[in-house]
Amino acid sequence: MKDLNQTDQSNRREHVVDMLRAEAKRIPAPEYPGLVAQVVQRARTSPKRAVGSRYDKNSGRIPGLIAGAAVAAAIAIAVVNTIVIPDAVSPTGDLSPTSNLPRQGNLPGFVELRVDPLLASRERDLAGELQYIRADLDSIGRMISIRLKSDT
Amino acid sequence: MTPVQEMEIVDRAQAGSVDAFEQLVVHYQPRLTRYLRLRGLSPPDADDSVQRALIAAWQNLESYRPKWRFSTWLFTIAQRSIERPRERADSPVVDARAAEEDDFQRQLRDNVWLAARQNLEPEAFTALWLHYGEGFSGAETARIMKRSQVWVRVGLHRSRQTLRRLLHPGETA
Numbered sequence: 416m417k418d419l420n421q422t423d424q425s426n427r428r429e430h431v432v433d434m435l436r437a438e439a440k441r442i443p444a445p446e447y448p449g450l451v452a453q454v455v456q457r458a459r460t461s462p463k464r465a466v467g468s469r470y471d472k473n474s475g476r477i478p479g480l481i482a483g484a485a486v487a488a489a490i491a492i493a494v495v496n497t498i499v500i501p502d503a504v505s506p507t508g509d510l511s512p513t514s515n516l517p518r519q520g521n522l523p524g525f526v527e528l529r530v531d532p533l534l535a536s537r538e539r540d541l542a543g544e545l546q547y548i549r550a551d552l553d554s555i556g557r558m559i560s561i562r563l564k565s566d567t
Numbered sequence: 568m569t570p571v572q573e574m575e576i577v578d579r580a581q582a583g584s585v586d587a588f589e590q591l592v593v594h595y596q597p598r599l600t601r602y603l604r605l606r607g608l609s610p611p612d613a614d615d616s617v618q619r620a621l622i623a624a625w626q627n628l629e630s631y632r633p634k635w636r637f638s639t640w641l642f643t644i645a646q647r648s649i650e651r652p653r654e655r656a657d658s659p660v661v662d663a664r665a666a667e668e669d670d671f672q673r674q675l676r677d678n679v680w681l682a683a684r685q686n687l688e689p690e691a692f693t694a695l696w697l698h699y700g701e702g703f704s705g706a707e708t709a710r711i712m713k714r715s716q717v718w719v720r721v722g723l724h725r726s727r728q729t730l731r732r733l734l735h736p737g738e739t740a
Contacts, residue, residue, distance in 0.1 A: 431730050432699065438679045439700040442605065443671065444597035447614065451596050454618055455589045458625045 568594055570636070577637050581628050588628070592621055595638070598701065599645050604671050605680065605696055606649060606689070620645040639707045642697065646711050682733055687726050694719050695726045 568576070568590075579587035596617060603613040623644050624631075631640050675681045680700070684692050690712065697708040698719070705723075709716045 428727060428731065431727050431734060434679050434734070435683075435695070435699040435730075439696075441674070441678060442601060442680060442700075443674055444601040445604075445671065446597045447600065450600075450614055450618060451589070451592050454592050454596070454621045454625075455585060457618075457622050458585050458588055458592075461622060461626060 573637055574633060577628075577631065577633075580625075581631065588625055591624075591637070591641075595641055596621070598638075599641070602642070602645065602696065602701065603649060605675075605684065605700075606693065607684070608649065610671075616645065616648045620648045623648070635707065635710060638701075639703065639710055642701070642703070643711045643713075646693075646713075679730065679734075683726070683730060686729055686733060690714075691722050691726045694722045698723055 573591075573594075576587045576590050580591060599617045599620060600613055603616050604610070608616060620641070624641055627644075631637065680696070683695055687695065694708055694712060694714075697703045697711055698705065703711065705716050705719050708714075709719045712719070714722075
């Protein structure tokens with residue numbers, strides 16, 4: 416009996432769906448050539464967004480995303496450091512992430528060629544951030560290798 | 568127009584061809600007009616919204632990405648054009664009465680979609696039309712309406728139930 420009821424309900428659902436689809440086809444989609452001509456005329460006279468604008472639109476967003484990812488990576492590294500450092504750092508402190516590794520280097524040449532000063536500034540910040548991350552990764556790598564040696 | 572043909576035309580239009588864009592306008596103007604009229608817009612308001620949507624499409628064609636069908640992108644723009652306060656203030660019922668003599672409304676009489684419009688919330692009706700009337704998938708409908716797919720699925724289910732009760736008054740569940 417339950418199956419029969421379910422079949423009945425299913426049939427009614429199908430009936431509604433079929434009816435909606437069939438009746439939709441009966442609704443006219445009015446063609447207005449005058450409206451088309453107006454739109455095309457306006458398209459011919461109105462300026463289309465410049466091809467280069469896509470880059471302009473995203474130029475601020477992409478470095479922002481990369482910077483966000485860099486910050487997230489830095490936080491992750493800081494957490495790892497908090498866990499690993501007490502066991503791994505030598506008394507001399509040479510392997511600390513704040514050791515004498517280079518923190519700032521020369522900026523890549525292409526940065527200087529940018530026209531947009533804001534973008535150049537962001538890229539400079541990002542380059543500095545990457546230097547920090549690279550130094551931190553070097554430290555971690557060395558700490559891991561020391562730990563592996565001490566374990567063996 | 569097959570999907571492949573459409574993509575070629577869209578590519579040409581993106582490259583700046585107004586002739587290619589005209590082909591898209593000729594293809595989509597009737598569907599957009601029907602959609603907006605069904606939403607209850609008067610003929611002048613529907614024309615105005617279609618025109619604004621198509622011009623906006625032309626001006627922003629660079630931002631279209633083929634991740635979604637072109638029709639999905641275009642209907643999203645059209646949907647935005649009727650979400651503006653002026654259009655939203657229009658009552659579908661008032662519009663239907665005002666346009667009683669209009670040919671479009673006459674042809675809509677005795678159609679289940681008229682019952683749907685009169686008995687469903689505007690957003691529920693929109694989802695129902697986009698899915699069953701225009702043939703958009705649930706994901707595409709959600710995209711156009713800026714809603715979640717779950718919202719669309721639940722909305723379609725409830726709308727079908729409402730219509731089922733209208734069509735089968737004796738039904739209990």
